[in-house]
Amino acid sequence: MAIQGDEKVPFKSGFVSIIGQPNTGKSTLINRFVGKKVSIVTPKAQTTRNRILGIFHGDSAQIAFFDTPGICNPGRGLDRHMVNTALMTIADSDLVLVMVDSSIDSSGDEAIIKHIKPVSLPVFLVINKIDLIPKSKILALIALYKDRFPYKEIIPISALTGENCSDLLETMIRYIPIGPAYFSGDTATDQTERFAAAEILREKLMLFTRQEIPYVCAVFIDDMSLDTKSDIIRIMATIVVEKKSQKGIIIGNRGQMLKKIAQSARMDIEALLGKHIYMEIWVKVIENWRNNEHDLKQIGY
Ligand SMILES: Nc1nc2c(ncn2[C@@H]2O[C@H](COP(=O)(O)OP(=O)(O)OP(=O)(O)O)[C@@H](O)[C@H]2O)c(=O)[nH]1
Ligand SMILES: [Mg+2]
Incomplete structure (x- = not known):
């Protein structure tokens, strides 16, 4: 239990998966929340190939993040394995973050929306890389995405600079269930x-x-x-x-x-x-x- 003032605030814990097209900044965001590099990052698309677990330890909540491979045209072999890995991860989550890159055309995101439509979990849209666009464009982007899917929240951030990331974190904590810490305080990932x-x-x-x-x-x-x-x-x-x-x-x-x-x-x-x-x-x-x-x-x- 975390103590806030005189009141006992129940501890919260949950699993949050981050999905999106390749190169939108999913791994960058997980590394920021974990405070350590648990997932590799490059400027090239299709960097992440597996589901990667990264754990955020807060005073009143613990969030286990699943980083996933970027979702693109499924194709065959490795590409299909990567898309399946990303989609299967959704089922193990309490909350899904769909990440988009605000600095590029977003039409490819329709395919992702198709996959999350049958999901009954809360879904947030995270509009990343806002450090690359004029502030005036953010509202128009929110309006555009709002009509495409009933997102519970739409949150613009910069995973690189950290802008608005604490707001995103606080909002996620509101949505995850009350529960115990599943991972000990020094665990950042489950990777060998x-x-x-x-x-x-x-x-x-x-x-x-x-x-x-x-x-x-x-x-x-x-x-x-x-x-x-x-x-x-x-x-x-x-x-x-x-x-x-x-x-x-x-x-x-x-x-x-x-x-x-x-x-x-x-x-x-x-x-x-x-x-x-x-x-x-x-x-x-x-x-x-x-x-x-x-x-x-x-x-x-
Ligand atoms: N300017 C800017 N660049 C960012 C931001 N977030 C991530 N990047 C950059 O975008 C590139 C891709 O970042 P990743 O975190 O590897 O993206 P990803 O979504 O995990 O990519 P895949 O694993 O290929 O699906 C890297 O060069 C990051 O430094 C951001 O908020 N602003
Ligand atoms: Mg990645």
């Missing part, structure tokens, strides 16, 4: 260190490469273990691509690209785990892995 390391490496791959490369890569950790003698964590990682030519691009001229990716990933993983890292990376070609159910499973999707 292995998964987090793989995601950091994938983030660097996405950041440093161009064209199709960010989308044809997957990362898995073959081995991760602490060498107690040296107190160094040894990581053996594999980057999967679809073609030999892509492998060449990732390795780069005399290995320069892979070195840059590895160095940047190592620094972030060291910061996360608080230990020195020794990392070995292999690049492997698995033709058409994104459309092969067996390969997808093997790689962890």
